[in-house]
Amino acid sequence: MTSAAVHLDQLVFSYADTMVRFDVTFAPGEITAIMGPSGAGKSTLLNLVAGFETPREGQVLIGDMDVTSAPPADRPVSMVFQENNLFAHLDIASNVGLGRSPALRLSATDKQDVATALARVGLAGMEHRLPRELSGGERQRVALARVLVRDRPILLLDEPFASLGPALRDDMLELLASVQAERGMTVLFVTHQPEDARKLAENMVFVEGGRVAAAGKTADFFKSSGPEAFRHYIGNERQ
């Protein structure tokens, strides 16, 4: 799998009362944390990359491919949400297998890959459990196993570990970091936790009022000379 940049080129999109404009590039094969106040447009940005929303103007480029009008299924993208990533009536192996075949027509190799992915995320032996028989952290591991069998170059994560306690969140960040290092995916990671960004992400994008207010290296964001808007935001969050 080759790494691909994600480029939002002069994108304009609006809901009834809200307009966003994004013009930003996400570095190929690296993790970028996306932070910003509630309602700033972070999920909207991911949805535009995934194809769940279509811009009014501008282009979405993945590598050198223009996917602006491509439906979500045709984009080289996987997405993990905070919750509800799994189908409640399907066992874990089937939920992961959906990443390979939406109709669950799985070859022997596919089934082997599902088992390998589940072992990779620490869930060997749980193949036949239902999602409700797992903890919240284990359910997110299943979602990551599905990302592994999909094997797409772009991974979008929308606050994936926000419902987990701090120790478990750290475990998941480590797992995500090692999976990303193995596969070289371009990862866009929306989080409200500055510590998550610091631990995981090489780059940061700060979204405010439907715009990218600042973008750069994570290390620079956390310096006293870091972007004013970001420093103001984390200062407020910490009060």
Ligand SMILES: Nc1ncnc2c1ncn2[C@@H]1O[C@H](COP(=O)(O)OP(=O)(O)OP(=O)(O)O)[C@@H](O)[C@H]1O
């Ligand atoms: N389906 C929708 N219809 C209309 N407006 C929407 C819709 N989804 C989001 N919005 C509005 O668009 C703006 C951006 O929402 P978005 O979910 O992208 O913010 P966010 O930065 O992800 O927020 P949070 O951190 O709270 O998840 C908000 O003002 C929101 O109310």
